[in-house]
Amino acid sequence: MESTVQPNLPRQAFAARHSLKENVVRWSLITVVLLFFFGFLIIPLVSIFFEAFKQGVSVYLSSIVEADALSAIRLTLFVTLIVVPINAVFGILFAWVITKYSFRGKNLLITLIDLPFSVSPVIGGLIFILLFGQHSSLGRWLISHNINIVFNVPGIVLATLFVTFPFISRELIPLMQSQGTVSEEASILLGASAWQTFIHVTLPNIKWALFYGIILCNARAIGEFGAVSVVSGHIRGMTNTMPLQIENLYNEYQFVAAFAIASIMSLLAILTMVIKVVLENFIKKQTR
Amino acid sequence: MTRIQHSKKKQSIPGFGLTMGLSTLYLSLLVLIPLSLVFIYSARLGWTAFWNDVTDPRVIASYKLSFLTAFSAALVNLVFGLLFAWVLSRYTFPLKRIVDGLVDLPFALPTAVAGITLTTLYSEKGWIGKWLPFDVSFTPIGITLALIFVGLPFVVRMVQPVLQNFEHEVEEASASLGATSFQTFRRVIFPQLLPAALSGFSLAFARSLGEYGSVVFIAGNMPFKTEIAPLMIMTKLEQFDYPAATAIAVVMLVISFALILLINLIQWWSRIRYASH
Amino acid sequence: MSIEINHVSKAFDSFQILNDINLTIPTGELVALLGPSGSGKTSLLRIVAGLEQPDNGQIVFHGQDLTNAHIKERQVGFVFQHYALFQNMTVFNNIAYGLRVRPRKIRPSRAEIKAKVDKLLRLVRLEPFGKRYPSQLSGGQRQRVALARALAIEPKILLLDEPFGALDAKVRKELRYWLRELHESVKVTSIFVTHDQEEAFEVADRVVIIQNGKIEQVGTPEQVYNHPANPFVYDFIGSANKFEGKIINGTFIDGSFETEAPIDSNIESAGLGFVRPYHFVIEKDRSGKYSIPVQIKHIHAVGPTVHLEVERSDSHNVLNIEINWEEFSLLNLKKDQTIHIKPKKVQIFAV
Numbered sequence: 001m002e003s004t005v006q007p008n009l010p011r012q013a014f015a016a017r018h019s020l021k022e023n024v025v026r027w028s029l030i031t032v033v034l035l036f037f038f039g040f041l042i043i044p045l046v047s048i049f050f051e052a053f054k055q056g057v058s059v060y061l062s063s064i065v066e067a068d069a070l071s072a073i074r075l076t077l078f079v080t081l082i083v084v085p086i087n088a089v090f091g092i093l094f095a096w097v098i099t100k101y102s103f104r105g106k107n108l109l110i111t112l113i114d115l116p117f118s119v120s121p122v123i124g125g126l127i128f129i130l131l132f133g134q135h136s137s138l139g140r141w142l143i144s145h146n147i148n149i150v151f152n153v154p155g156i157v158l159a160t161l162f163v164t165f166p167f168i169s170r171e172l173i174p175l176m177q178s179q180g181t182v183s184e185e186a187s188i189l190l191g192a193s194a195w196q197t198f199i200h201v202t203l204p205n206i207k208w209a210l211f212y213g214i215i216l217c218n219a220r221a222i223g224e225f226g227a228v229s230v231v232s233g234h235i236r237g238m239t240n241t242m243p244l245q246i247e248n249l250y251n252e253y254q255f256v257a258a259f260a261i262a263s264i265m266s267l268l269a270i271l272t273m274v275i276k277v278v279l280e281n282f283i284k285k286q287t288r
Numbered sequence: 289m290t291r292i293q294h295s296k297k298k299q300s301i302p303g304f305g306l307t308m309g310l311s312t313l314y315l316s317l318l319v320l321i322p323l324s325l326v327f328i329y330s331a332r333l334g335w336t337a338f339w340n341d342v343t344d345p346r347v348i349a350s351y352k353l354s355f356l357t358a359f360s361a362a363l364v365n366l367v368f369g370l371l372f373a374w375v376l377s378r379y380t381f382p383l384k385r386i387v388d389g390l391v392d393l394p395f396a397l398p399t400a401v402a403g404i405t406l407t408t409l410y411s412e413k414g415w416i417g418k419w420l421p422f423d424v425s426f427t428p429i430g431i432t433l434a435l436i437f438v439g440l441p442f443v444v445r446m447v448q449p450v451l452q453n454f455e456h457e458v459e460e461a462s463a464s465l466g467a468t469s470f471q472t473f474r475r476v477i478f479p480q481l482l483p484a485a486l487s488g489f490s491l492a493f494a495r496s497l498g499e500y501g502s503v504v505f506i507a508g509n510m511p512f513k514t515e516i517a518p519l520m521i522m523t524k525l526e527q528f529d530y531p532a533a534t535a536i537a538v539v540m541l542v543i544s545f546a547l548i549l550l551i552n553l554i555q556w557w558s559r560i561r562y563a564s565h
Numbered sequence: 566m567s568i569e570i571n572h573v574s575k576a577f578d579s580f581q582i583l584n585d586i587n588l589t590i591p592t593g594e595l596v597a598l599l600g601p602s603g604s605g606k607t608s609l610l611r612i613v614a615g616l617e618q619p620d621n622g623q624i625v626f627h628g629q630d631l632t633n634a635h636i637k638e639r640q641v642g643f644v645f646q647h648y649a650l651f652q653n654m655t656v657f658n659n660i661a662y663g664l665r666v667r668p669r670k671i672r673p674s675r676a677e678i679k680a681k682v683d684k685l686l687r688l689v690r691l692e693p694f695g696k697r698y699p700s701q702l703s704g705g706q707r708q709r710v711a712l713a714r715a716l717a718i719e720p721k722i723l724l725l726d727e728p729f730g731a732l733d734a735k736v737r738k739e740l741r742y743w744l745r746e747l748h749e750s751v752k753v754t755s756i757f758v759t760h761d762q763e764e765a766f767e768v769a770d771r772v773v774i775i776q777n778g779k780i781e782q783v784g785t786p787e788q789v790y791n792h793p794a795n796p797f798v799y800d801f802i803g804s805a806n807k808f809e810g811k812i813i814n815g816t817f818i819d820g821s822f823e824t825e826a827p828i829d830s831n832i833e834s835a836g837l838g839f840v841r842p843y844h845f846v847i848e849k850d851r852s853g854k855y856s857i858p859v860q861i862k863h864i865h866a867v868g869p870t871v872h873l874e875v876e877r878s879d880s881h882n883v884l885n886i887e888i889n890w891e892e893f894s895l896l897n898l899k900k901d902q903t904i905h906i907k908p909k910k911v912q913i914f915a916v
Contacts, residue, residue: 036372162319
């Protein structure tokens, strides 16, 4: 540091010394980040597959095609197929309302939409037990009419809807805010309806961000554990989703089977990340 | 209602009434009404019963544990999140694209998968656990590790865009005025990162407080020692003690709301401070 | 179609953007709203289009009150400052958009749409560019697409918000000329907003000067330029030298400078005098009380017009003077020289 104030030091030497110091800082920071990255992300990821294939490919395959596992996969897909489209539609709706109109209380609305992010998933499950369980009059009435929502598939759907509620609007709002309302105004002035404007003008401008939001929402919907765990009632082959099946197998010391299902879910997560990287380039182009 | 009527008049794009109505309906049905039920339900318990439930020593121990582990994890994530964001936006190095792409993995990886994996890795015979001189599984350290894993992307993803949009001229101006790189970072860059870093920290903290799936496996769930608050709710529910479960949920919700308020205040403060940006 | 704007006011929070605006535009006229930024001109345009609602007042198109009518019913063509072209559509599809979104009953056939778009492409001289995307066009070309798109719906009224604001100087000049020509051929009642006076004077039939949400003057370019209605307009249009003084018995006095004031009043009042830089006669010796002693501070002698920056010997205020090169070389002026200047034409306003 002394050298920086010495006026007669040659410029080049000064620059060299400076960059040497900077190089040391740079490479030690990079090393720390890479070590952390490998320790915290890569090793766990690799170990999932290692544990899954510990007893060979045939054991791995047989744990996946096992009846309970298959029914868990089916239920997870079923729930996801309901949850993601509903939250996609309403996510678009939220983003549209927030970015295309001006009204008071907009920030409050944004905060309320983000609420499920900050609420424990366990509470996300609890609220539907309180609403539809034995303890509420609505719940008792429904149960007496043979409509079981909690400890059943509808409860899992509701809890998953709650937990993945903000995912899509979160991705859309910043993009749509940066795009403004001028294109929509131009479309309305040319005689288009709000719906035509949305389909022809807004949607093409947000399609990649929407796809990205759907991918993230999808990943969370598949993997949600806490909320679903509360409302499911853990009935094997009936209300077990993939994460719940993993828990059951793990608690029964069937580690290979647990990690076999975990490995499928990890592949989905990695795939999500790959799609994410690809999509980000497209989204950047649309932000301008 | 009169306010909405008033604003309806000035919208240049039609459809405000319908879309606003549908949005608030869905929000109310799925989020607001169910969440308010927690408060309504616990209000019916009466004050003494509520107070007894939330101040039960075992419950208190779980708040303390949750708060401590979530705070430590968020702090670690603040430091490493800043580091990741800095390295990813400033330097080029081998594997950078992969690191950048996989930082978000904890968002996409199911928490139960993270839970069993970390438990296996850090068990006495696990790949990492066998090299460590102290126990990780079934201790607060294990819980913190799981929460670090879950919360890592928050700070990175909040800070990275700020760093990427940072004007290089400002740094060069600082350097031309004779500041060292460290001085430039501390006096020029860091103050502008602070709001984003704090928001990321608060988000990671909020998420960690409520986290369940990745923690229950590694925690061991021993009363007074490694029981986190969300697990207490779960335990009370399994015992069909709904009042107690709801009472604990109320306390956690209040903490969550306080954190949301804090995040909004930080963002409001940074908007005022850096309004020109 | 004529436009009547009656007593229109608009406030945002406590800030009055438009204050009791009254303006009538006869059918076929091309009017420029000219004013500094923040004067409210864009808000007025958006109110006429229906993009914003006024707090008070009426918007009347051809005798029909459309104040509360939806944008769609107004049938206005609107050209945005930054074009607002649909990035995901080709030039052709951009222009065809307004026709294609019509309800089936009144929607033209595909062939009709194609014929119409081709005609508009010819009109804006972009025939070869129909298949391109907006991002593949230059700024001037995009602006022409925006105009063609607005004209495709055969608007009764055309509104342009700073249409050339985002273009560079050379393209601007070309497009100005072209807009004038285009207006001659389509003859649709048009309003355009600008902060560039040269643009307003060159293109418009009439110019409306707006400041702080109020109309300062309405008139043809010549009227506004040669007979500014008040000090603001004089100061805003072209450059001007300002004299601050008082008016006593028909005489304007500012320091050692005096001139006749055409204001008939025996009461002493504060007054403002304006002189254009080229309305000065330069004298080496003082010829009477109407001339002002000044010292030359700076000479900028590039081009046919010479700019002099002079300082008044009495008040030390700086004045700008323009004389032609011949006169300059004849007088043989030098820096720091003291001369006398006599205004040929002074406009006096009582304040």
